[in-house]
Amino acid sequence: xxxxxxxxxxxxxxxxxxxxxxxxxxxxxxxxxxxxxxxxxxxxxxxxxxxxxxxxxxxxxxxxxxxxxxxxxxxxxxxxxxxxxxxxxxxxxxxxxxxxxxxxxxxxxxxxxxxxxxxxxxxxxxxxxxxxxxxxxxxxxxxxxxxxxxxxxxxxxxxxxxxxxxxxxxxxxxxxxxxxxxxxxxxxxxxxxxxxxxxxxxxxxxxxxxxxxxxxxxxxxxxxxxxxxxxxxxxxxxxxxxxxxxxxxxxxxxxxxxxxxxxxxxxxxxxxxxxxxxxxxxxxxxxxxxxxxxxxxxxxxxxxxxxxxxxxxxxxxxxxxxxxxxxxxxxxxxxxx
Amino acid sequence: xxxxxxxxxxxxxxxxxxxxxxxxxxxxxxxxxxxxxxxxxxxxxxxxxxxxxxxxxxxxxxxxxxxxxxxxxxxxxxxxxxxxxxxxxxxxxxxxxxxxxxxxxxxxxxxxxxxxxxxxxxxxxxxxxxxxxxxxxxxxxxxxxxxxxxxxxxxxxxxxxxxxxxxxxxxxxxxxxxxxxxxxxxxxxxxxxxxxxxxxxxxxxxxxxxxxxxxxxxxxxxxxxxxxxxxxxxxxxxxxxxxxxxxxxxxxxxxxxxxxxxxxxxxxxxxxxxxxxxxxxxxx
Amino acid sequence: xxxxxxxxxxxxxxxxxxxxxxxxxxxxxxxxxxxxxxxxxxxxxxxxxxxxxxxxxxxxxxxxxxxxxxxxxxxxxxxxxxxxxxxxxxxxxxxxxxxxxxxxxxxxxxxxxxxxxxxxxxxxxxxxxxxxxxxxxxxxxxxxxxxxxxxxxxxxxxxxxxxxxxxxxxxxxxxxxxxxxxxxxxxxxxxxxxxxxxxxxxxxxxxxxxxxxxxxxxxxxxxxxxxxxxxxxxxxxxxxxxxxxxxxxxxxxxxxxxxxxxxxxxxxxxxxxxxxxxxxxxxxxxxxxxxxxxxxxxxxxxxxxxxxxxxxxxxxxx
Ligand SMILES: Nc1ncnc2c1ncn2[C@@H]1O[C@H](COP(=O)(O)OP(=O)(O)OP(=O)(O)O)[C@@H](O)[C@H]1O
Ligand SMILES: [Mg+2]
Numbered sequence: 019x020x021x022x023x024x025x026x027x028x029x030x031x032x033x034x035x036x037x038x039x040x041x042x043x044x045x046x047x048x049x050x051x052x053x054x055x056x057x058x059x060x061x062x063x064x065x066x067x068x069x070x071x072x073x074x075x076x077x078x079x080x081x082x083x084x085x086x087x088x089x090x091x092x093x094x095x096x097x098x099x100x101x102x103x104x105x106x107x108x109x110x111x112x113x114x115x116x117x118x119x120x121x122x123x124x125x126x127x128x129x130x131x132x133x134x135x136x137x138x139x140x141x142x143x144x145x146x147x148x149x150x151x152x153x154x155x156x157x158x159x160x161x162x163x164x165x166x167x168x169x170x171x172x173x174x175x176x177x178x179x180x181x182x183x184x185x186x187x188x189x190x191x192x193x194x195x196x197x198x199x200x201x202x203x204x205x206x207x208x209x210x211x212x213x214x215x216x217x218x219x220x221x222x223x224x225x226x227x228x229x230x231x232x233x234x235x236x237x238x239x240x241x242x243x244x245x246x247x248x249x250x251x252x253x254x255x256x257x258x259x260x261x262x263x264x265x266x267x268x269x270x271x272x273x274x275x276x277x278x279x280x281x282x283x284x285x286x287x288x289x290x291x292x293x294x295x296x297x298x299x300x301x302x303x304x305x306x307x308x309x310x311x312x313x314x315x316x317x318x319x320x321x322x323x324x325x326x327x328x329x330x331x332x333x334x335x336x337x338x339x340x341x342x343x344x345x346x347x348x349x350x351x352x353x354x355x
Numbered sequence: 356x357x358x359x360x361x362x363x364x365x366x367x368x369x370x371x372x373x374x375x376x377x378x379x380x381x382x383x384x385x386x387x388x389x390x391x392x393x394x395x396x397x398x399x400x401x402x403x404x405x406x407x408x409x410x411x412x413x414x415x416x417x418x419x420x421x422x423x424x425x426x427x428x429x430x431x432x433x434x435x436x437x438x439x440x441x442x443x444x445x446x447x448x449x450x451x452x453x454x455x456x457x458x459x460x461x462x463x464x465x466x467x468x469x470x471x472x473x474x475x476x477x478x479x480x481x482x483x484x485x486x487x488x489x490x491x492x493x494x495x496x497x498x499x500x501x502x503x504x505x506x507x508x509x510x511x512x513x514x515x516x517x518x519x520x521x522x523x524x525x526x527x528x529x530x531x532x533x534x535x536x537x538x539x540x541x542x543x544x545x546x547x548x549x550x551x552x553x554x555x556x557x558x559x560x561x562x563x564x565x566x567x568x569x570x571x572x573x574x575x576x577x578x579x580x581x582x583x584x585x586x587x588x589x590x591x592x593x594x595x596x597x598x599x600x601x602x603x604x605x606x607x608x609x610x611x612x613x614x615x616x617x618x619x620x621x622x623x624x625x626x627x628x629x630x631x632x633x634x635x636x637x638x639x
Numbered sequence: 640x641x642x643x644x645x646x647x648x649x650x651x652x653x654x655x656x657x658x659x660x661x662x663x664x665x666x667x668x669x670x671x672x673x674x675x676x677x678x679x680x681x682x683x684x685x686x687x688x689x690x691x692x693x694x695x696x697x698x699x700x701x702x703x704x705x706x707x708x709x710x711x712x713x714x715x716x717x718x719x720x721x722x723x724x725x726x727x728x729x730x731x732x733x734x735x736x737x738x739x740x741x742x743x744x745x746x747x748x749x750x751x752x753x754x755x756x757x758x759x760x761x762x763x764x765x766x767x768x769x770x771x772x773x774x775x776x777x778x779x780x781x782x783x784x785x786x787x788x789x790x791x792x793x794x795x796x797x798x799x800x801x802x803x804x805x806x807x808x809x810x811x812x813x814x815x816x817x818x819x820x821x822x823x824x825x826x827x828x829x830x831x832x833x834x835x836x837x838x839x840x841x842x843x844x845x846x847x848x849x850x851x852x853x854x855x856x857x858x859x860x861x862x863x864x865x866x867x868x869x870x871x872x873x874x875x876x877x878x879x880x881x882x883x884x885x886x887x888x889x890x891x892x893x894x895x896x897x898x899x900x901x902x903x904x905x906x907x908x909x910x911x912x913x914x915x916x917x918x919x920x921x922x923x924x925x926x927x928x929x930x931x932x933x934x935x936x937x938x939x940x941x942x943x944x945x946x947x948x949x950x951x952x953x954x955x956x957x
């Protein structure tokens with residue numbers, strides 16, 4: 019069977035930037051900031067047709083880079099990528115006919131056109147007949163709650179309204195494969211829900227529609243995706259269904275603590291049996307939330323005594339079912355905002 | 356005062372970076388010179404053609420007149436462009452205008468600062484163009500030592516007027532769509548025609564002459580030419596005025612334009628805020 | 640689960656796709672520009688002033704020449720009248736030269752700023768990546784920009800011509816309208832082909848290319864003889880002809896030279912210093928037109944790959 023998206027050992031290196039006029043103040047500066055960046059490092063994934071596939075990863079992990087390569091905007095440095103069975107490097111035309119991409123926070127379009135005109139314009143680049151395109155736009159505007167703003171100039175739209183317009187732009191060409199790069203960025207709860215439901219329904223109710231989604235919202239990924247790849251520093255760390263991912267760390271134990279604000283956390287990492295942990299500070303209540311991924315329950319007592327020995331109070335302690343976020347912490351070793 | 360100076364310095368630095376850091380220094384220098392020199396060459400060729408087919412004995416006085424006028428016009432084109440383009444580029448291109456605008460500085464001073472690097476670069480281009488004319492094209496320049504203070508004063512006043520006009524345009528462009536190119540070409544064209552830059556005002560119909568005499572730049576070009584090339588005698592429209600009167604006229608008009616620029620700028624700014632146009636984008 | 644339906648790739652489909660793309664991209668230019676009516680003043684009428692000043696230069700030269708003729712006592716009355724009539728003739732020819740040049744400048748600036756460097760804008764405002772991801776031909780995209788800008792440009796070009804005839808009293812004499820049309824359209828095609836070729840640079844460069852475009856104003860006005868007969872360059876020994884030959888690579892140069900020959904009467908031909916017969920120039924223009932279009936196609940494809948390799952198609956957002 020052929021995959022909707024397949025990459026083989028895909029690697030992308032960005033060359034260091036050449037600075038002009040003021041160059042090489044110090045040798046260090048040149049090394050530190052301007053050296054080559056490996057954004058993708060041997061990525062191999064397979065996305066099946068009809069799948070809603072998620073990518074999770076911290077900032078700078080390489081998610082957008084991957085999407086750009088798949089969307090024929092960027093060439094791989096080495097390795098291969100296939101979309102709808104065609105090589106992105108050699109045969110972009112048939113790919114372009116079948117894909118579209120929407121990124122969170124993009125500012126595409128022309129300020130002097132209305133929302134509807136902008137979307138219509140983009141649909142023309144895919145050869146969608148005007149009548150078809152206008153009917154689809156009107157329908158989608160109703161769905162996404164942008165109907166009131168259909169004739170507002172784009173420069174008058176709010177960030178969220180603009181994002182809804184971008185979503186409509188993505189769907190109006192009826193792609194087979196849709197790349198969504200943080201599509202709910204900047205949307206209110208309700209708008210985000212509408213978009214999630216629409217995307218889910220779009221994939222489920224039709225044959226041969228595939229979505230590749232990146233997001234920073236764990237719940238979004240958990241709820242929507244058939245499978246999720248976790249990526250960090252350009253490498254795929256795991257790739258499976260959300261359930262399977264959570265099962266992977268079931269042998270481990272997750273504890274959540276709420277304590278008086280603490281700062282010194284170095285001693286936790288050196289503790290026996292602590293696989294990983296994350297810390298977030300709640301400024302409002304002046305408390306810290308700690309999540310520990312432990313090999314077993316052994317270190318709990320030690321952790322508690324370490325906290326109380328610093329004169330901090332423990333407000334709550336809870337053993338919990340692992341969430342996607344715990345998977346992430348366990349693999350990437352950092353909390354996730 | 357301190358804030359103004361700091362704003363000016365930062366803006367000037369920013370303007371310089373934006374103008375220059377797209378390439379290697381030597382390319383930037385060539386670029387800064389090639390454009391104005393090629394502009395001057397258009398006029399040289401117009402003159403060459405005229406001599407070839409119209410008047411074999413030539414008309415060196417008319418040529419010097421036009422060459423000097425055009426050299427100083429480099430200031431007009433680049434200072435005007437430098438000032439009003441600040442708003443348009445910050446707004447449409449870098450989309451930083453809202454952040455600069457809300458910071459506790461004078462946006463007016465910020466614009467002047469941004470234009471400063473244009474003034475510096477164009478001074479260089481003016482000098483090169485003039486020197487080229489003197490050494491290779493027999494343009495007659497006889498600036499006497501005693502006239503130098505007056506020349507410097509006139510240049511300073513002329514630049515002030517230019518900056519003020521540029522800021523008036525900036526105030527207007529708060530409200531208009533992106534027309535960088537039309538404006539960059541058009542407004543200087545206005546002065547090109549009416550201020551006796553390339554040809555004596557006497558060629559214009561009487562209403563055109565009247566417009567010309569109402570624009571301070573006319574006096575600036577006239578006095579600059581009188582000081583640099585006293586013996587040309589091409590234009591007699593302003594012979595009634597002596598040098599000091601013209602300088603005084605320049606002084607008065609630069610003060611007036613300065614006030615006007617503040618007024619227009621504030622008005623444009625006010626209406627832009629009222630209409631929500633400060634940070635609009637209007638590409639098409 | 641069955642595969643998604645296959646998409647069409649036949650010629651008819653491609654023609655339709657690209658035609659729609661042209662319409663789509665020209666739409667914002669035409670509609671959007673009309674929504675901001677200030678553009679008429681800024682883009683179409685203000686530039687007339689610059690052209691007017693070049694006209695006045697020749698008129699000033701003419702006035703001074705005629706004054707000198709009148710003041711010359713050694714001429715008989717008949718000689719004097721003949722000299723003055725001759726002066727009027729060349730002034731008309733040169734003013735016509737400027738007006739025609741001004742018309743061509745309108746198209747050249749449209750090529751430079753509304754098409755080639757437009758890709759820079761598109762990149763900055765985040766549209767370029769969406770364009771490059773779409774299946775339409777890149778030349779259709781650029782074509783759309785050109786067509787959309789053509790309206791504004793035509794207004795400017797026509798008002799230049801009208802101002803020349805009405806305000807400056809230029810007398811045009813057209814004996815061969817067919818050749819005139821042929822030269823005009825072939826010149827435009829070649830010019831826009833050249834613009835498309837330059838546009839490809841914007842895929843890779845940003846501000847460098849923008850500055851290159853800025854650099855293609857005055858130097859090109861000069862080497863193409865936009866405001867004087869390009870034959871004038873041959874009056875300068877040494878580098879003059881070299882500049883003229885280099886300038887002839889810009890289609891506007893030969894196009895203008897031919898247009899000037901075709902729009903002025905036989906008595907004025909000597910005043911415009913023609914480079915070559917019209918038929919020769921038309922032939923060269925045809926070669927340039929085909930050449931630039933072909934080059935543009937390959938340059939766009941090549942630089943797109945290069946830009947994709949270097950990651951320069953998307954500059955700002957994310
Ligand atoms: N055009 C470019 N030139 C140089 N480096 C780049 C370029 N684009 C991305 N990078 C680098 O590649 C790495 C991956 O970037 P990418 O945008 O793919 O991350 P991401 O996973 O999308 O992050 P985020 O969650 O913040 O969107 C980063 O270190 C980034 O700095
Ligand atoms: Mg990203």
